[in-house]
Amino acid sequence: MEDVDVLVVGAGPAGSTAAASLARHGHRVLLVEEHDRVGHPVQCAGLVSERVLELAGSRRFVVGPVRGAEVYGPGRAHLRFQSPTPRAFVIDRAGLDVFLADRAARAGARIETGTKFDRLVGAVNGVAVARLTRAGGEAFDVRTRLVIGADGVASAVARAFRLRRPVEILPAFEAEFPECPADPDSVGVYLGRTIAPGLFGWWIPDGAGGARIGVAATADGTTARSYFDRFCERLRSLHGWRLRSPTSYIVSGIPIGRVPRTSGARVLLVGDAAAQVKPLSGGGIFTGMRCAELAAATAHDALTRDDLGAATLAAYDAAWQKELGAEIDGALYLRRLFLKLTDDELERIVEALGAADLEATIVAFGDIDFPTGVARRLLRQSPSLVRLVPKALSALFGDSGLRAPDLDFGSRRQAR
């Protein structure tokens, strides 16, 4: 039976980032990926911030800059932002995953594709034994001091270690089209309960003349595919777009919420497995990669001290929550408000955001990784927005007898 220091499950951005960092420190790392090819199938729209390029240390997978955005309400209200400098980047997502896995391999990690983490089969001398299965069905066991679950939204590692994940999974459906009828350096966001209750519909140019068009919505019994068809119909009626047949589809899920514990004895969860996803957009590449770096730092310390107990590894929970917890909590709070809004209220909010000074604030302070900062500024700056939002606040707190909270959730948290 093979012995390793760390078994990393899942060669997505989070798993490969953790594997590279730990291998660089000289630990014996085995990175397993259930698919035969890293990066495939692609399950992502591929819109990221500059921070992701910095974390990767490369720009080679960038296919185009994004300078503008168009946001549509459920009716005809819409806004357009344009920035002189790139505010985000469209990437070749499979290219990013391959680049990161390659970086892990160059650092010394051993990668086995077509190999799935199945379950834990016990412990030998306090070391975990994991059962892995190859694509052909052959099962084999590995002894490991630590398991890092980077195995995405349906994490088998979380299940094996009994780490509870009470999160909402938003079904998502996205298709790639060979044409892009819209501005090639902008992205489009469409709000409304008919097309995407709970999140939004989007188009993102793919940098090669085509577009990625998709929706993610609350799981309410209507399939993501049905929401997608309604969204395409909306694009037809609003813009007159008649899209040809898509070249590929993605069906996946986006985890939104808080996992109470992302560590335990001999285990850490990172990325989508830990629901380290931005609740207002569903984006998780930046958060997953950054948390993977923090997980690797805690793991390196624990492996060096040979203490892989739950108390030592809990330092990882504290580290990522210190850095991203306030943003995620603030965004979850805003999302709860968003879920209470009617289509009519959403339409009026988009209208109100069209005021020139608010557009300027969005362009100056908008940040796709930390959107609550600009939301706070907008609420402070606009009386008409604040007049719309309290309705949602009273709907949220009305029955509970709680007082509507101060909108400055940053300072509320510090006061706790």
Ligand SMILES: Cc1cc2nc3c(=O)[nH]c(=O)nc-3n(C[C@H](O)[C@H](O)[C@H](O)COP(=O)(O)OP(=O)(O)OC[C@H]3O[C@@H](n4cnc5c(N)ncnc54)[C@H](O)[C@@H]3O)c2cc1C
């Ligand atoms: C439609 C859609 C569009 C999105 N668009 C964006 C976007 O534009 N920008 C953004 O930042 N985020 C986006 N996201 C979210 C983003 O894709 C995820 O947050 C990100 O991929 C999480 O990275 P990860 O490494 O945690 O997990 P994943 O990328 O899901 O990687 C997990 C890996 O683990 C493997 N695996 C799973 N189970 C096992 C097992 N038992 N054994 C071995 N391997 C296993 C999987 O095959 C996979 O390769 C989107 C998501 C969806 C669904």
